[in-house]
Amino acid sequence: MKSPAISENEFQILAETFLNKVFNRIKSKEFVIEPHWDIDHLCFRVETDGEYEAYRDTLSGLGDLLTEMKVNGRPIATFELHTPIHYKTWLIKLIELPAPKKGKVVKTGFEHLEMVVDISLEDLSKRYTDLDWDKSGLEKTFNPELELELGDFAIKFHNLSLKSVINFENRPKMAILVSELNLLEIFKDHQPFIAGTVPLAVDLPSADLDLLVSFTDVAEFKDMCQQTFTMLPEFEISQSEISKIQYCLCRFDYRGIPVEIFCSLLSTFKQNGYLHFNSEEKILKYAPATWTQQILDLKGKGLKTEPAFAHLLQSGEVDAYQYILDLQRKPIQELRSILRSSLN
Template sequence: MLFVGMIDFTKLDYLKVGNNRQRRAYELITKQRFFEKMDFYSPILAGTVPIEIDIEGSDLDIIFELDFRFEEDFLEDLMFSKFIPNDRDIKVEYPIINGEKCIIINFILEDFPIEIFGQNKPTCKQNAYLHMIAEHKILQEKGEDFKQKIIELKKKGIKTEPAFGILLGLENPYEDLLKM
């Protein structure tokens, strides 16, 4: 669904008509009915795939709102969703980001690297979502050449926010993108 040149990233419909990787992501997520099964946690696909600046090896970043008092329920729901494979290649971390406990779960599903990020904050207020929205607006304003420069920087190993920072002359891209 489009809103004056903007995509409603809280829904997955835009992926159906996207590039090949976006359509594959849509098929994977909808085939598993993953967002339906995990709806209670307000999942959103964030990161580079939705805004078409992903490179080979880029993961699907799925963010969740998670009250850590119910962390065990969340993990059970994830396992019940059958989205997470039952193998040894699952990595779980509990970083503290900006003073807040988070959970990050990484695994591979059907050749897609997946990163699940849970934080006790509404998904539309999480930095991953806010950065993606700001980056999408910038990409819309700056055009295809700018987009290709971002992709080239990413291919050189530069992360997304620093790549935007380099091209836009931002001193602290993680903070400055939130102000845009």
């Protein structure tokens, strides 16, 4: 099949038309998109395998292929556009192109958008109990999803961006560690989230794996870790308080990689570890592409992650950790303005 001839402007118009339909529909349902939530990527479906190959070639001319993997027996390609799609305050850089599933009938075109939110997906569904939610994706252990069905299109919500997922999968040692230790399965009922520098691709060779979890009883977390990881090298557990909230940290090494599991009574998505991560994820998306390497260079000179970000943001003599935390809930438009100011 011949590749469709689509220019950047035409693709932008197709995307904008689709997004207008989605936003008009959610407005009619009184669903509120928080201004600091980010549209992560769009999904473009095709009807046939031939169309998949054709649109794959077309998108290769509009962007760079980041990954193409088989999922449930069919390939899914992800592209990073040379020119992002501009919509309202957002820039959308990634396009997901799945080959068709056998037995599923779809129309060729944009089908859904995916959005990164900073609350638990269970809490999000409870905000709008009368909406048509597909909760089957909550069973995924890595980057679960909650889908809001809107007729012939949908919105999928995540706590982690697709770019961060790809970054993590491109670090096989870390992915193997998580798989072999069954970390996400062990803590499945406790909002496990892989945070830290690895999914952001600002990790040095000595980087550890950071996992955030939430327990209602810190003693239960300690018992679980002692039963599961106590035989591993450098195993230790420490307990303390931050702002009168108990937390517990379990450390050990596996295959020479340091692992830290941070447990708090707070929901994972209210913990500073997640909020820092979410803030930095958005900063790296909207900042110049060179910032990833600049962060790595600064870290190579001895700076910690948050001070390295704060340095590039020209934040001055402030608490870098609090500064990055303060940026987390800034509306996307304001965050982009802060980033532009830092470049002057």
